[in-house]
Amino acid sequence: MAYEPQPEHKFTFGLWTVGNVGRDPFGVPTRDPISPVEIVHMLAEVGAYGVNLHDNDLVPIDATPAERDRIVRDFKRALEETGLVVPMATTNLFTDPAFKDGAFTSNDPRVRAYALQKTMRSMDLGVELGAKVYVFWGGREGTETDASKNPLDAAKWFREAINFLCEYAIDQGYDLKFALEPKPNEPRSDLYLPTVGAMLGFIATLDHPEMVGVNPEVAHEHMAGLNFLHAVAQAWDAGKLFHIDLNDQLFGRYDQDFRFGSAMLKQAFFLVKFLEDVGYDGSRHFDAHAYRTAGYEDVREFARGCMRTYLILKEKAERFNQDAEIQALLQEIRQDDGSTSYLAGGYSREKAERLKNETFDRTALGARNLPYERLDQLTVEILLGVR
Numbered sequence: 001m002a003y004e005p006q007p008e009h010k011f012t013f014g015l016w017t018v019g020n021v022g023r024d025p026f027g028v029p030t031r032d033p034i035s036p037v038e039i040v041h042m043l044a045e046v047g048a049y050g051v052n053l054h055d056n057d058l059v060p061i062d063a064t065p066a067e068r069d070r071i072v073r074d075f076k077r078a079l080e081e082t083g084l085v086v087p088m089a090t091t092n093l094f095t096d097p098a099f100k101d102g103a104f105t106s107n108d109p110r111v112r113a114y115a116l117q118k119t120m121r122s123m124d125l126g127v128e129l130g131a132k133v134y135v136f137w138g139g140r141e142g143t144e145t146d147a148s149k150n151p152l153d154a155a156k157w158f159r160e161a162i163n164f165l166c167e168y169a170i171d172q173g174y175d176l177k178f179a180l181e182p183k184p185n186e187p188r189s190d191l192y193l194p195t196v197g198a199m200l201g202f203i204a205t206l207d208h209p210e211m212v213g214v215n216p217e218v219a220h221e222h223m224a225g226l227n228f229l230h231a232v233a234q235a236w237d238a239g240k241l242f243h244i245d246l247n248d249q250l251f252g253r254y255d256q257d258f259r260f261g262s263a264m265l266k267q268a269f270f271l272v273k274f275l276e277d278v279g280y281d282g283s284r285h286f287d288a289h290a291y292r293t294a295g296y297e298d299v300r301e302f303a304r305g306c307m308r309t310y311l312i313l314k315e316k317a318e319r320f321n322q323d324a325e326i327q328a329l330l331q332e333i334r335q336d337d338g339s340t341s342y343l344a345g346g347y348s349r350e351k352a353e354r355l356k357n358e359t360f361d362r363t364a365l366g367a368r369n370l371p372y373e374r375l376d377q378l379t380v381e382i383l384l385g386v387r
Helices: 036-046 065-082 109-128 151-172 196-203 218-223 228-237 265-278 296-322 324-333 349-356 362-367 372-383
Strands: 011-014 050-054 088-090 133-137 177-181 212-214 284-286
Touching: 011 296, 036 050, 036 065, 036 296, 088 109, 109 151, 151 177, 151 196, 177 196, 196 212, 196 228, 218 228, 218 265, 228 265, 265 296, 265 372, 284 296, 296 324, 296 372, 324 372
Parallel strands: 011 050, 011 284, 050 088, 088 133, 133 177, 177 212
Antiparallel strands: none
């Protein structure tokens, strides 16, 4: 069958994605829980490359050391049996009531210390399972009222935590990259560092910025009404696209985490085209959830659908790049008569003087036709399968 996932596609899912039991803020679970071992075998069945996890997706927060070792041993056996890998790990710093005021940014220094301890242990687990990327999503790092917390203090505490954990990774000899995941709100009213741009600015203030990048998520930028492609391009341009979360989301809604490409198809197309055009070689991680109405057979279809849609859009991107009319339009739009080529290579006094003395025909510049309507229509026709 066409559009079948292969290992080189690096499609991954979290234990928390296909293992989601259908609970939401207004309703109890609609699916029975399945074990991490069962999830690994399900993902292998649908053709995934890898599985990612929070610490407590695998090992319950109250597990004894003996229980922890047994669970990890069984999980490793499932990985060996299926050939799946664990490219990324992260820590749950948002579910337990201890983190109700945040983890690294909690007002309580004991909570901040506990969050560091929990993260170090989770990093140990991730490395043990083979993870090379470690994601930080600050699910409770924020406020409902700004009377409760000084944002400068919160930024300082968060910076200290990431600096501490970078040093821990170095001291342990771990081959890990850190990826910070922004989100504007939910589950708190306002989350700190809400967008990719905010995260990139924060990373520049760290002691080891070379170790830290971003993990942008489609849904999170769309929640803020932003263009996800632009955020990903900014991260790539900065050399900071360490991981990516793929799902779908309508603008301005709660965190919907829909199947990839199921809501905003054109946006998904341009994202896939960008990732393939620039040669992004990291995981394509689907941080999405099946509808609450789904049984586990439909959950399998959800997982297959995420990967299949990506591969279909990859093929559409190749067709876009090979379409003679589209490429001719792009060449027309980007036409260059070479008259400004002297500006290449950056500033010099001579270039500045020459530029100041240039004469530009503003009327001609403003009158030039830019056939973006035709270009966009051809893009839509490719997506609709009529080109």
